[in-house]
Amino acid sequence: MSTVLLVERNQEMNRLDGLLAGDDSGRSVVAIVSGSTGMGKTALLRAFRKRTAAAGVTVLSASSSPERRDRPYSTVRELLDSAVLSVLTASPGRFSARPDAVDPGPAQAARALIRTVSELSEHGPVLVAVDDIQYADPASLRCLHRLARQPTANPVAVVLTWDRKLGRRSHPALEELLYCPSVRRIHIGPLSSRGVAPSVSELFPGTADHQLAQMCFERSGGNPYLLGVVLTEMNTDKEGPAETHGAPKSPAKSTGIIFRDALVTCLHRMGPIAVIIARGVALLDECADIHLLSRFGNVGTVTAGNVLRKLTEIGVVRDFRFRHEAARSAVLDDIPPHEAVRLRHRASRLLREEGAPAEAVAAHLLLAGPLRQDWVVPVLLDASQAALLAGRTSTAIHCLELAAQCCADEARRYVVEVRAAGLQWLREPARSQERFLALGVPPREGKPALGPVMSVAEGLLWHLRFEEALDLVDRFGPGDRIPAARPAVGSTVTRTRLLVESTYPGLLSRFPGRAADDAPHSGAVAPATSAPGHRAVHALSAVLTGSADEHTIAQAEQVLQDGGFAHGSYRVIAPALLALVYADLVDSAATWCTRFLTGAGSHETPGWQGVLGTIGALVSLREGRLDIAVDKARAALAHINGTTWNESSVLATATLAEAYTAIGDHEAAAREFSRPAPDDLFETRAGLHYLYARGRHRLATGRARAALADFIDCGDRMTRWGIDTAALAPWRAGAVEACLALGDDAGAARWAEQKASPSKIALPRARGIELRSLAATRAVRDRPGLLEEALQLLQHSGDRYQSAHALADLGEAYQVLGDRAKARTAARRARRIAESCHAELLCRRLVSTHPSTAKPTDAQGPPTDGDRFAILSDSERRVAILAAQGYANREISDRLHVTISTVEQHLTRVYRKMSIRNREELPTEFRIGSTTDG
Template structure:
């Protein structure tokens, strides 16, 4: 022990020991809070005394033996090395003391010293002094406050006579110990020395850490370890051992040291520590006192004691592990009782529900109607604060309370399912059976029953959902009631997402919630009519706590933007992902990421689609997705297939999916993606089966609109691969005549199918129109396919210049969207030895020299358009086109159109998307 504080005290003890060795008696009272190193210092000085030839007698006092008469004396005499002469007499005297004490007070209920005991104590003292005349006697007693009264009386007999005797007595005591008569008389002796040990300072903690840890680490941890240990040497050493063992704080390390420290304190102090562990804060000492069953003064004194031994920092226990250790040391029944008592006390004092709820949550069975009310209020407050998991814990605790009617309990459980769905829908499933039974027993309101229907459908339990829907439909709520409006809105949503259980309604358009109106427009192929409303829904979206319809309005609005190829769909997804959700919901983030993956696919951003789809499956694990897993999984399959990663796509297709997935819209995305996988891997028959299965479902469900999946044009591609151009043309013409095909994407897909299956002479015109439409959508993947088709058509027509131009542009786009599945055909395309790189002086960065008009003209020229075609597209004259091109050649240092950098072709999409925006 060579810390500064301890070195000074050890030096003082060494000086007193030197005087003792010279023949001068001494008494030392070594004081300090628990864990300050008193015992270690006592053992150190006793060792030195033994080395100096002293007879060392030692004893350790404990609370358990404090009622044993002369117990401490017995320990001292038992520690003597021999049993002859004075030692034998002392041991015999000890036996006589016990006998006399029993005779004077058989019950041992008093520490009174009668005449017989007094004579024996005098004889004991005389024998000890006789022993000291032959050799120095060192007596060390640890924790003197727990010594039995009879032994204390004997010690007082001795210390009064040791001033000139060769006897040194060292006692350790806590600074918080009771100031009794023994202590007072002891300190009154002129040869008594009082040495006080203080808790370690931060510098001393740092010094001790430096001996066990690296210097930089010791410096970093000094403040934290000093705060947590309070300078208590016992706690500090436990913290260091824990840090070396696991880099943290362990319950069986530091936690055990906390319990050992508590075990050395008085019962009222321990009771206050337990109350503090339950309440968590000592800011209201009167509350601590009531819970601990002590008066206010005792509680304040106990808190000071706990602070002095390093167990309390600020207004609470010094570490969470300390709190856990104290609570775990209680029997389960006692722990639960304390928590319920504390909760009732806080409720009585008008504390906020959020402060009371943790106590009720930790209790096994919260009792009383008041506790349920508190937990329900706390759950709503936690939701307002964005802490959905804490809200779920409060609702679960409310369910454990043995109070309330079946309907009330069903209402609580329904709310719990709503909350759980926010962060892990899979955990909500175990409640659905009980809630379904409650709904059948009419113990749920229509609104909660409809919410249960949505949860059942998410888990693929369509039969139960349909049964509950039929009950609501049969009940026929009043025409203009809230229940009727909710049912009607739900029917519209069901028609879009779960059409097998939907019943079409004929409510006039323009009525109902925004989500229902958007869903109705999507189902009926009128998405283009509600684009403005979709934007408004997304703009108005703010924090929402209505968990019965939390994310649907925004998701349906995004669906409208995707189905209409609005250029800002991806930007809205990104914005909503950045903003998050209040309360925070991994489920919401997962569904948004899935929508973002679909948006990336529609832009030909295959790498982005994979990234966002994987994020969707990371936010909540695939098993928690229920039937909706078809959306992100379908995006992963389609994107990896188009990237040419066929093994990866095939692995995704081996994932188990719910069997009822194919009864939902999400199943259509999965089926279509699987069909594309089959098509691109050379299995057109399997692909055709999947595409036609999509069509059969969409027609049967009444949602046969191309905005969902383009099954007709995909099936047409499969027919073309099988050599049946007639069937392919029939499907393409059929799509052109469908409602909702006024958008760019459906028409472009149909035109491509007709062009590829038609006469070569007609292909460039139809393919050029399709290319324009895909450029407007911003879909690079489809642009590559069209450019490849155009190159093939021009090559067959003998126009190799245009063919090469389109191939160069397609190859450039392949690199931008990582569409490896298309690169092989482009690389094998004959180019007649044409250079594929830009000429000197026409680097990619030179496009910055051009004005906006010049870039648009140059981009279309690179795309193979004639001056007249460019003029028609940009609504300018052919002469103006010629003037722009002349300036472009001069700025880029090229001689003719074929020398223009192919990178300029990307400006086509930017130009038209910018005009649309």
């Protein structure tokens, strides 16, 4: 610190030098060097002693300590001992008084000290230096006071360093000494940023890094003591591994262990009030202000302000915050565990009373543990919701878990635990089963609310734990009939019943309770005043049972329009999305899936991404985007798959396997079906997808009889459960294909003639698949008409894969009928669409049935159909070529970055210019120059 003292303390040193010039009164001159802890008072005094001794001044020195405060004359004795040492070293024989001659009485002690100093002053100036005078014993203080009032032959300077302890009154003897009229005061503060640079240069010669010096200043706050620790750590790190020799390590990258200990030492040296206020600053953090700190420390605002000024002066605090996180963490780590619990509870209570955000209050409660007071649970619930909205699911769960521990009422605790289980499912769907099973046994005291019970039941249903779910509803549900006077209860039970009807239909006959006015398939539209979740599952149930109309679809769309991104909104969004999927509104469902999975505010949580991602995979499959369906299904399974099956993993697996089969990757599809499937799996709607997908896989791998069994099993269940719609699973079409593969034409015809349950809404995709299977059982001459109609419906539905199959069938029919031109056109269109779908199996079929006969086009050769595109504008030509390749309007819109309405307008003009009626008549041969990259 020598360089620092010479540069930064030069003014103070000059003032001390002036003390030895004497006083006009001929008395000793007393100087008090004050400053906060760590400011370098001791270092300044030591440097001054050394400087004066070198100039021939006799120096008597002592250092007081708390341990010797109760020992009378301990400081005086140390001064006399130093006098002996000084005389023996400099001029033996001129000293007559001995320390052991000091009488216990104060008068004799004072006389001994005064006599000694007087004798020494006869030979020159004398310096009496006492460090940490605040710890001196009262008897020694009185002696020093007497000395200050005595005349001397030569100048005598009494220099005392003093650090006032906050909240502790000084001894009267010390105050009498400190506040003498003749006392000169020298106050030293922190080093300036310029004053730090010489210390860095002194320790690291050749280093002229201003940025490094500034970082040292920021870390130490200009506190010389802390600066020394920082430099020591940097020097230690520099002398570490060989590759770092000579290069000082940045203060921000130092280990900080010594620094943290030094900072805590500084605080404790300032006294207990400084410690408690510093802990308040650390705990309250950004919420800290003078009012809160005074309440936290149980001191007045004046005292709290004085402490903050001291903490600021020693370089620890700035604007109610620690200068850096290392200081804050050091203070927090210094709090004993039992004291930390008490202080955090105090901080949480104060923050709550001051209206701080719930999350700030909950942060202390989470670290401190349970506190059973009335205000705690509401705060934790609010904090959980806030954390959830901010995407901090783990924090939200911890808040609910702590809230449950703080609940004295068991019924209330159950409600909170149910909410925690819901969030646990959102974060770790596959691992949430144990929570729901534990909640399947509600509290022993008091009947729990019906809503939480039904939420637990739905969680158990999702995990396919049917027995536990039904038992829970049976024991704690409302009974067989719901009185009309309890509509809210009826709505809760009705929603769960509709969920069972639409998602777990195999359990419907075992569902224990229903409302008085509630019967299966009771209507197509739920009341507008119903909760969104009720309206969503009602729409899904109505679509599956064939009772949905346009108002039902509008209701589902409205639910999605109003749907937000709250943690439980997937329970509303998922059934509404599925209602659109099973209504063959694939384009609309795809748009909503994109919004809820990738839009602003969407949840990046496994549960959300898994459930809605599974629906997104199903949508992509029904669009004919097979490769995308595979990617989405695999991503969804990564979020929701576990050691046991669940409802979403069944659907995702079925979708993935069906997509693999359509692509032609039968080994991958077989792997999806290799996992043992429990019987309960087939009691679900997703199980119907599983049966149908397994049938498709078996049919594609030459096991037509096993495939037929799967299709019939799927159909039997759908018929028995009252959800026999081809929009769910076109099992009859599958049975037709299986019978044809077995050579059973009559059986195929019987299945093709069977009709699914009637529906009030048009189902273009389902109807197109039915017409295609019907065409396969008719005479060849009757097939083109049916297939043209099927193709139009399938293209309207947006299913490119099924459209490609219809075109392939149409090409084969024309081939048999001898119309090779139409056969070739249909086959080429089918191949282009199949290639865009990555349907390799269909592509291989088309190549083997309709080998390519295309010849290279000579730019100077005769005109082809492609020349007909020349009459179109550039934008019309781009739209027409993509339409001819089999792209749906929405896909063209995406590729060309225009609206769907613009695509439709272009196609209308294209039809008029080319004198055709629809896209099926668009030319399929065109020059390379007329194509577009789209």
